[in-house]
Amino acid sequence: QVQLVESGGGLVQAGGSLRLSCAASGRTASSYAMGWFRQVPGKEREFVACPSWSGETYADSVKGRFTISRDDAKNTVYLQMDSLKPEDTAVYYCAARLKVRMSYVPRGQADYGYWGQGTQVTVSS
Numbered sequence: 001q002v003q004l005v006e007s008g009g010g011l012v013q014a015g016g017s018l019r020l021s022c023a024a025s026g027r028t029a030s031s032y033a034m035g036w037f038r039q040v041p042g043k044e045r046e047f048v049a050c051p052s053w054s055g056e057t058y059a060d061s062v063k064g065r066f067t068i069s070r071d072d073a074k075n076t077v078y079l080q081m082d083s084l085k086p087e088d089t090a091v092y093y094c095a096a097r098l099k100v101r102m103s104y105v106p107r108g109q110a111d112y113g114y115w116g117q118g119t120q121v122t123v124s125s
Contacts, residue, residue, distance in 0.1 A: 002031075005094075006117065011122045013124050014124065019081065034097075040089070040090045045109055065084075067079070068080075
């Protein structure tokens with residue numbers, strides 16, 4: 001089992017930056033890999049980024065602006081968000097899955113069994 005807590009969201013002006021953190025806790029926290037999703041009210045949750053052995057994967061909408069990283073010693077994953085745009089406004093969720101080698105890039109909600117509470121990111125014009 002694992003518990004996830006996101007932090008780092010807030011209100012920023014377009015062009016600004018934020019760094020989100022997702023800390024995993026629990027006896028088996030080190031057995032999970034974590035990725036990022038986001039959701040706008042009334043819309044479906046969408047994939048943002050995830051790490052993998054073959055390299056990080058990003059949604060086309062954030063590629064080149066967002067960077068995912070991790071600190072395994074702290075069981076924490078980060079999402080560095082640069083050059084933020086108003087369309088990046090959403091609730092950002094951390095999601096966890098067992099740390100196993102996948103035959104495909106895990107970018108679907110069904111690939112993850114655990115979710116954080118979400119952190120709001122609002123980008124103003």
